[in-house]
Every structure is written in C-alpha cells, then in structure tokens.
Amino acid sequence: MAKRNAKLDDWEVSLVRAMLATGRYRKQDIHPYFSRPGRAINQARISQIASGAIQGDVPAATDAQLAAFLANYDDPAVARRKFLEEDPLHPSAAKMILHAQDGTPPTIGIEENDWTEFKETFGWNSRAAYARTIAGFANNRGGYLVFGVHDESKHIVGLSSDSFKRMDPAVISQYLNQHFAPAIRWQMETVDIFGKPVGLIYVWQAENRPVICTQNHDPLKSADIYYRYVGYSSRINTAELLTILSERDDRIERKWMETMRHIRHIGIDNTAVLDTSNGVVKGPGGSFVIDEALLPKLKFIREGHFSEDSGAPALKLVGEVEPIRGSVGAETGPMGRVPLSDRELIAAFIEQREVHNPKAYIRQLCHVQPKWMPLYYYMASAKIGPEEAIAILEEEPTSYPARKTAQIDRLRVGQCPVKPSAQVHRKARERLLNKEPFDTSDPQDAKRLLVAIQTLSRDEIDRTHIFPLLRECFDKHYGGENSGLTGDIRHAATQLDCELWRPQEES
Template sequence: MAKPRRTADIAQYASEPFSDQNLATIFRFHPENPHRLITRESGWIEFKQTFSWGNRAEYAKTIAAFANSRGGYFVFGVKDRPRDVVGTDLAKWEATDPTTISEFLNQSLGVEIEWEGHVVEVRGLKVVVLYIREARRKPVIAAQSHKSHLVEGEIYYRYRGRSQRIRYSDLQNLLDEQRRDDQAAWLRVFRQIAKTGIENTALIDLATGHGLGPGSKFYIDQESLSHLKFIREGHFTEKGGAPALRLVGVAAIVPGALIQPERKVLVVRNIHLPEIIEGFLNRTQVENPLQFIKQVCFETSAYLPIYYYANLAGIDTLEKIAKVVEGVNTTSSSRKILLQRLVGQDDLSSPIPGANSREAGKRRREKLQALLNLELSGGDDSETVSSALEAIRCLTLEQIDEGYLNPLLLQWFGKYYTQEGFPDRFRRAIAHLDRLRYRPPE
C-alpha cells in the first residue's frame, strides 16, 4: 500500500487506523529476516524500542508534530538500527492510565489530542501502536515547556522521520489550509441559506441570544443550557449518558408570552481564559456565570477565578460548586485540580518575608508595601510586576483595594501575560484575590 499522502488515503487511515490492511503497511518485513522491517520512519511513522512514561515530553513533541501534519503512527517495540521487531514491556504500558496520557497531552499542548492505542501481536511479539489523528484546527502549539523536548510557544511538524520546529513555508501553508477550510465552511453555510431561501432562514446571534432573520427570535433558558451541547456535523458522539442535541433546519417560533420574564434569556458566547480573567477583574455581571466555571476545566491551569462566578450564580456552598465541576465531561487535569481546590487544597497565600530574607524575599516585601501605599502603576517594568504578583499573595482580605488592584492587574495582563514565567504568577495572584473575596464558607 502506498504511504497515506492523498486525501483518500488519509481518510482511510483515519477511519480504520488498526485494520489489517493498514497495519500491514507499517509492518513490512525483509524477505530474508522474519523480524526485520523494511519500513522506514517517515512523516507518518515513528518507531521506539520501549515505552516509558518518563519520556512523555519527548512523545508529546512527536504527537504534536503528527497532529500538525496528517496524523501518524507511534510504534513501541521496534529497535532503531537495525529495525528489528523486539516487542515492548507491556507492564509499563498497562500501568499507564490512558486518562493520564490524555491529561498530560491536553495540558502540554493546550488542546485535546485525539489518539488511540492498541497492543498488536507481530510475529509472536507484542508491540504497542498509537494512532494520532490530524488536529481539527491547526496549529497545535506547545502550551508548556518540558526539559529540552517541549518548548512553550513552539509549533512542531513532521519531516521525514523527524519531529522538529515547523519551517516558515510549512507554517504558512498550514495557516493557508486552515483559512481555506474556514472559507469552505462558510460557503457551505451560504449555499444552504441560498437553497433554503433567505426568507426561511434565521441565525442565532451568540452575543445577544436573539435570532436574526425575518420575524425570528431564539431564547435559550438558563435551566436548559446545562443540558445542551452544540456539535459539528459528522462528529456526533454521546458518551456516559451526556445529552447532546443537534438542531436541524427549523426552529419553532414561540409566542413571547410563553417565556417570562425576558431576563431568562442567556447570553452564549465563546469563553476562554481572557474572558474569565477580564470578567473577574472588571467585575462584569455576566449572564452565564456557570459556563465560566465550567470553562476553567478546559483551560491549561485550574488557578483561575471561580468563586466570583459562583457568587454571581447565587451558589453559596463549596459542595454546589463541586457539583457543577463534576458535571463537566472532560478528563483534563484542570478539572481534577479544581475539585481538589474545592475540598480544601486552595490556600494560595504567601507569608510576608522577614526583614532579613534573601533578595527575592526583600523584593516581595518592598512591592507589598508599594501595593499598600498605592505606588505601583501600569507602567512598571516586568521585573517589578513579577515581584508585585508574588506580593499580592501576601495580602489579607482587609488589605485588598479592588478599585486600585483590578485596573492595575488588567494593565499588567495586557502588557506582560505572554512573557515567560508571568502567566502562572498572574493566575495564582488573581485566584488568591478571588478566594479571599468570594469563596463561600466551609
């Protein structure tokens, strides 16, 4: 079988990655040596002799490269030179929970990576084969640094058996391809509108919750929203009893008198880290506070404001917040850490450094005093701001001046958030403020 280069070939591999035909393409043997492969590492195959969770950062780099390319196979149990099938230690593989692998990949790469793994018997030997699917949206960007293998902010691509930083031309092609896919999706929408007729078409404005079209309005009830999932056509899956709803074609117009009061209309929009942070610092009265809490479960860090949004939703106990988080269908580590925060592992405060502390402690002590004296500003340099963020965690509830701190943090967020080492300090600082000000009593 030819390598999966053409679109049809790629679709075949993606739909049946572990079929006998596809596995036979990977395991092609030398005619005179029953255990030696003639298959080489390529843009879609990587061989490793053993599987070890200690090498997970190295694996994540290759997995990111496959996801940014056309997908590919990661095979454990094949020597490098010569490429003999020797089998792998299944105990190490079976001791590693697939959920743990997914959590690490999601946290390290910032998006959910789709993969499948199976133990395959080849010439009487057991090997582990992972299939990594092509990412739905590209590029996949490293969200964290791990040793020398994974560097935060870098994009990896697959080149003839090697996973390395993407070249400019390939990145440009990747972005152009994503743009073409988006344009094609828009064209499909426009064709459907033309087929249906503009007079019979209405759109949902996710910024207002209203329907746009002749005489049409859509209202989503607060109580119903938690049971509603929007899905892509062709990607319908329902797991663990989680309800999913696909809206097709027609939405009935309900007389306004049946939905009272109008305040129940829920504003639905894309919520990500900037919206969570800015909503908290601006003390925005968001229409869907529970969705902000749920979104934290999908972010790369669980140390984000949650109690402010629980307060907006009228939730007054930690148990009720935990139920909201437990209802989120994800295996991400952020959800796990968030639940740990809710049962007590949530104290982010730092002790005030003593007068004779080391240099870093002295800087933090100085910045704490500067905060109390309202002396810091949005024009401070990054080193000053980093020490100030550490100092914020020394503040007590009585010392918090939201009118001064929140605008200052907003300026620092816009100016320095992308700098190395800054995001974690910033998130923990505002999570500390959120905990002091809005956390329900035990």
C-alpha cells in the first residue's frame, strides 16, 4: 500500500519550489511528478511546501536541474543523479553528497576520502596547499574542498569570516592557471547548511589528464603531478600515473577511430580539415580561410547538443556562403549520415514526414540527451524490427554510451514512458476525446492537452485531431522558456509512437 502524505527529500522539495516559481504549474499538476509505487504524494503536501510550512529553508532548484528532472522524472534514480550533476554546488545537492546531518552541532556524515577535503577556515595565504588539493582532485575523479567544517569531528562550524565569500574567483583562476596546465575546471559557492555558512570549491575531473605543476610555490614543485588519495593529496604514485597515461592513450585512439569512421561515412572526397592555429580549411575541393579574428571565438558543438537558445555561440558563415536547401534527412554521403537534433527527431514524427533515410534517425538516438523520443515510427519507415534496430544502435559510435544503452534496453523490453493517471487528468481527457478546444498558446492549457494525449490508448487516438494539436504545441513551446512543456511534448510524441507503431506482439 502506498504511504500517504509521504515526506519529500530536500532535492525534491527544491524541484517543487522551482516548478511553483515558473508560474506554469498548478499545485494539482505537480504531485503526480513525485508519486511512485509505495509513496503517494498528495496536493496537500505541495501546498505545505508552497507556504513554507515544511522544509522552508530549502531553496528552489536551478533551471537546468528542473529541466533535467522533467526529462527523467519517471526514473527516480536517474532524475536524482541528473539533479546532482547539473549543479553540484546547489545546497540540496551538497547536503546530499556530503551526507550532512542536522543536530547540535550539525555534522558531515562522511570521512575525508579521495573526493572530499575539509577545512575549518579559509585564508588566501594557504593558496598553494589548496591548489595542490584542487589539482589532485582534477587528476582523480574530481571532488569538494569544503571550508567551515572541523577536520576531525566533522562538525559543521561555519565560516567565521566573510573572506571566502568576498574572494574573487578570477584571482583563484589566475593563480591556478599560472601554476598548472592544462587549465582546471572548478567553481566556488557559499551555501547554507543547517544555518551554517559553508564554503565549497567543486573541481571537475580534468578532460586532459594529467594536470602538471608548471611553477614552484612551496609546497608546489614545478613538473610535479598531484593526485588525490583517500584523506590526502600528494605527488602521484607510479601505478596511478600509468593508469592515467593509459587512459589518455586509449582516449586519443578512440578519437582517431571515431574521426576515421566519420570520414568513412562522409566520404574522403567530402571531408575537409580545419587548422585552428591559422584558420585554414583544406579539402579535396579546395581551401578557404576563417578570419584569424574569429578563431578565439570559435566554439565546437558537442555532437547531439546543438541549441539555438543556450550554450556558447557557434560560428556563423555569412556573405557568399549559401546553404543547400535539401529535404531534411536526405543522404549526405554513401552511408546516409544526417545531422539531426532532438528537435528535428520530434518535428519529423509530428509531421509524419516520409524521411529519406529513417535508419539515420534511429542512429541519432545515440547522440541526443533525452531518452524518450519517437523510435518505432522510424523503424516502421525503415521496415525493420527491434533486433535490426538494436544492431544499428550497437554499431553506432557515440559520446553518450549510457544513452545508447538506454535506447537499446527500451527496444529489448518494448519500454515506453509511464502513462499519467487517466483518473487524475479525467477532465482534460474528456475535453480531448470530445474534441473540445484547447488554448495551446496558454502554457497551462497546453500542458493539460499534452498530459491528456499521454493517457490515450491506441483505439482512442484520432490522428487527424491529435497530431495538428501536438504540432501547435511544438511550434509554440518546444525549446522555449518553459522546459517542462518541452519534456511534455517529447513524452506525448513518444506515447503516440508507442501506441501507434510499436509492434503489437511487444504490447
């Protein structure tokens, strides 16, 4: 039996507050996102959070954390992990990761290990020691340097001065860049943990390990490589260094192999090489030069992550260069490779487009972040079954092996998103089935429509009515400010895909 009026964890309360802050979710719309077998959350619990009657000190989640949750809320374990990954310095994330426990005094529930180090105070005179720890984290798996915690007792005593809060991150970056190469990725924040101000420096694992010391500043020694071990940071031992170098060689080899696969797919005659040192692009058909003034601003878009609305700006070629306006999905090489975004995968499905190369759309599922995307429609277009689709996915190289595995697992068991409760959304369902109008320009009414679509069974779907409505929502809201609606559009499209095109024997 489900536990009624169950308590939400702090990270979930953060998400509730973020949803309420958008103004796009009513209280009765929120609780289904957090209810699951064994734990039923009712509207009263959401009202208590909204009023601050419970867990009133928990801050709202960030936009990125909310977007990640909405894309994965039906899988609590994944949603929790994404919440932590999107902002490891969010107070709710920090409490969870550090196992902070309320009390008199509050306490950190873990010992120093290979990804945490605790300091009672912060002082810039100790910057060399801090830098050694930061470099050690970067050469291991990343970690937290925590200020305001007693080293031995793990009591959270809080920072006794505002020196950490007033510290200019640019000064720290300059010091690190003067003493280490390649550059270390890090971030700092002062957070409140059970009423105590705690300083956090979070360090990500370096993409190009090892990070090497380049200048002396006691205890830093030029040419040293520091590594974080359990409870301390020191010069790296031979075994760990050999592991890092082996992993680096493997990574370089994989990049070469991926590059060669791309060249093979595109065709050697269609391939050019950009020299980022001088801006020269050379290929079999000739060369052109990118203005050197643009080179420092040139950003590479990670595969499957192009967004017109967020992230670093991409280079835009203008002037005499004109794009080729072919049909979307047309073959661009002997293997029919096509550049596709999650937006295009959804749009082609909603428009019921006869794409030229449906297998390319299936392959692209390995390169987009969202798990729930139309799949069976493209399989039907390609006239293939689950086993052949799995083979296509297994052969596709990707920077996102976890997402690729998730798509393969979906196919093996015929998995589809969890359907919202038809009873909870009864009124919206009735409006949809009776073909009553929805105001798709209104985010709240659009959400009612999208959730109602997700409740429909195969026999209830009127394609001539449903798909034009879904298209309206897509045109007005996909990729917009309301990240929740973007996720709802994906889930609605995926449910329609499952109901209408998933092979019946898998139902």
